[in-house]
Amino acid sequence: MIGKKEKWEEKLSLARQIKNTCFFFSDNIQSLKDFLHSQKNHIVLIDHADSPIDSSKLSEMLILDYPESLNIVLLPSEEYLFDILNSLEEGMIYSYLYAKSLPIEFKLLIKNAIKKFCDLVITQELVYKVKVSHQNTQDELKKQHKNFDLILNEKNRYFHFIVHEIKGRLTSILGFIEMLQKQDLEESERKDFMELAFFNSNEILRMIYSILELARSNELTMEIKKRPFSIRKLFYKMEKTFSILARQKNISLHFLSPETDDMTGDPEKIEMAFSNIISNAVKYTEKGEVTVGLEKDEDGILFFVKDTGRGISNEEIHAIFNPYIRGKYTKEFSGTGIGLACSKSIVESHKGRIWVESMGKEKGSTFFIRIPQNYA
Template identity: 30%
Template sequence: MAKIVVISGIAYVGICEWKETKAREMEVRMINRKKHEINDIYVKMLRLSFFCETFMEWSEQDFLSFQKRRRHIDSLLCSLRYSSSGSHTDSIRNLWRAKERYMREIIYWVHRQEEADREIAAQIPAFARQSERENAPKGGFLKRLFAKRHKADSPSAASMLHELNRSVVGRQQAYARKLAERTDSLDGMNRRLNVQLRQMIENMDGTVQAELKRQEEEVAEAGKRSFATVIGLTAFMVLLLIWSYMVIHRDMMRINRYKKRLEGTVRQLEQTVLENEELIEARKKIMLAVTHDLRAPLASISSYAELLSTEREVSKCREYSRNIRQVAGHMSSMLNSLLGFFRLESGGEKAVPVPFRLCSVTEILETDFMPLAAGKNLLLNVLSAGDAVVIGDRDRIIQIGSNLLSNAIKFTERGSVTVRTQFDQGVLTLIVEDTGTGMDDEEQTRIFTAFERLPNAIAEEGVGLGLSIVKGLVGLLDGRIEVASRKGVGSRFTVCLPLAVAEETMAESGRSRISVRSYTVLVLDNDTVLLAAIREMFAYHGVACTVCENTRDLMEHVRSRSYDLLITDLKMPRTNGFEVLKLLRMANVGNSRSIPVIASTASGNCDTGDLYAAGFSGCLKKPFSAEELLQVCTECLGSERQSEQIDLDALLKYGNRRKMLDTLIRETRKDMEAMAECAEKNDHEALKEWIHHLTGSWEIIHAGKPLRELFALLQDSGEFSVDEFGRTVQQVLEKGKEIICLAQQAKKAYESNCC
């Protein structure tokens, strides 16, 4: 496009310049032709003037030639009068015509003189003869007599000649006078003609000079114009080149970006292929590991279960039951390791920072692993960093130490295992050393790979995920891990984790348990074994539990009585937990619209926030213990039974209390204004997004009930009245005002305590 514009511009300028040049050449040719015509006329008039100098000797043919040449000059002057001063050309033409007339008159009078001369010449012989007669000799008397009388009667020749001479002289004088007048007039006319010719030449020369000067000025102006055009065109071309360069550079950058993106995509695809190959290999390893490591526990459980069915001795039955629980715990540990690994790989795990004492980490590790070390006659050295109070994910740190200590004890046959913690400048350093088999450099590069088992670990229990989970947890906590090992000497693992120092007033990390109260629970799951286990767990703690395997039985139970709590599996063959929740909220059976619903799932990538936004009151991750089951139920029922008493302490445990309160007041006010605007516009989708946004934080402070009710109402697909919708939205707005009011009161109390 730029080339077309440049070529078009150059062609346009070239054509314009060519037209101007042709026009100037045409004007110059016209001026030259005019000069040539003037010079030609001037030369012809000069030649004609020179020719007129001998007009006294002209013949009739010469005079005709003069007339022809004079008419030719007259026609030239006539054509010239339209391109120059017409008065001068007309005067010259009139002068030439007058000159011709005067020349004719002069010739006429010259011819008259010649006629007079011829007349005299013709009469002179007659006068001579007469004079001869008068001078003849005298005769007789009679002759003399008669002769004398004759003399007296006729004039003499002399008198006649004298008279003729006087007459001729008079005419000649008259002719000469006429001729002199005409000659003078002709001279004057020649002078005027010369003056007119000179003026005409001067005028025409001035005109030509003016034209030439104008042409020079136009040429100069055209040169300036051309220069300006060239400069403008050059500047335009430079700008166009710059623009073209920028466009080309942008396109090249875009192409390079596309190329890099394509190369990145190719690399990603190659990496994906490698990862897929690794996943296939890992799947083979996990299948081999799981089938191998679960086969023996399952065989043991099957054997002990068979023995239980036939054993009558109580002590033996208890021993078999204890062994079954131990084997089941081992299987649960393996499955938890697998689930934890997959949750880390999928990004489903989140750090949960809480205030705790550093010494509690080493105390728990020492308590858990001292028996294992003593069982192998190993010395377990535990060195604590002190009693500092920090904020971090205590459970994950303990899990990291547990995995490292478990491996250290597992691969150490004699000597000692040392665990040491250090805390300096906000960094916790956890060091685990052993005097075990050790590793070479090649083995050290493989230990963090999932399902990778070194030759010395083939005979040991496990699936090869311990160090992979450790690496994932360290990355989750923004830390780093280092390993140093020598074959046959031992290994040392060093973990560095950033931790913030907590205020002493927040040092209590124990979580207050809500006491188990008498309540009724309805459980929906397609796994009959799990249903039986849940029912027994609840029964052991005095909780009434009803189980069902399908939604038809569920609705029958809900219709028959009001339950305090419902636990439903998220994934079932014919339905799922979301559909069950929707069915309950849409049905007007018993307390189906208000019963708290807990989602039970074995999925490692399930987002708790999404569950809360959908309307669930809690989440129970499989596999779970009786304590975990009761903890989730009591937390859910506790928040419901406390009539949504807002508790801000759950939000204010960490960080600066004043800033947290200011942020809570400001953001809650903005959120309530936005929800009120969405409700006024009946924008249900926007309201669902706001519910999803607020549910997480409101559930923490036990204020999520209005949000759940509004979400359940919106899930009815518009099957609700305007009054019901307005009332439910108003409850949410009132709850927001209550949160703001409580936050302002807490802020005032905090400021007064600080003062």
């Protein structure tokens, strides 16, 4: 049995609901229009003097059935009907009723109005998500396009540099050949010109092979022709080749005796990977020395090249094996940056790892290549 106090509290609560959700308009059309523009989810009731249902009771019924879904607008007469119909077409309201309608009509119209409102909200949400997704896609495409342009510009710049590098070396070779044709050359001079022509020819070949291997590795898995070969013979060949450039630059080049002679892998590609590292070290060392060695342990072989050259900054170490990156301390020297990227690709095709350590600018660098036991 509900007491008087409980009934009173229930009526008070309902009165608050009516106050918060019902709006009575009896003043002017403009205030109604402003209200409809500022609110959402309306059910508009047009009251009549001959209505069989009292407006307040009708409001109570609607609020009890739909407590969170409606803003009820009570209008005194049909003079507002034209504005209500316009608002309905513009999507500001979702239904309107006459207070003299039957209760079942109220419920049906209200349900339809609520469904229309919910459908509109869902549609608006979907449209918003599509717009956001479209915008994100556009932003991502712009970002990728910008990155593509940067990479393309870098590639164009470096391929122009490669052409210039090859052209310069070919010009040098032609100059050496022209000098060799002179009859009055001393034997030591003749030998020097022959060595320099030989070295520059090898450098051009190495550069071309590096570019081709790098291009292949980007498109396909690099083909490895695995077989046993002699490390000592490879060291002897590389020492003979790079000692020419070392003498020309007046730096010391030391090849330490490798701890093992036997290695399994692709000898031509291993030679290219090692030679690119040595060439880089000799090229970027202005004075001092370059040391080349190879150690063997239970994990495989560890090839290293240590130099007293320009060194590498911390920020450059992470990008040095990118084919289109050259350090800011090395740009005054010839070179393309292709060689290190090619070495990385070859080493990884042998299931190995390549890295560099440096204490910083003017403190030299040490490059390492580790190839695991199943290849060594």
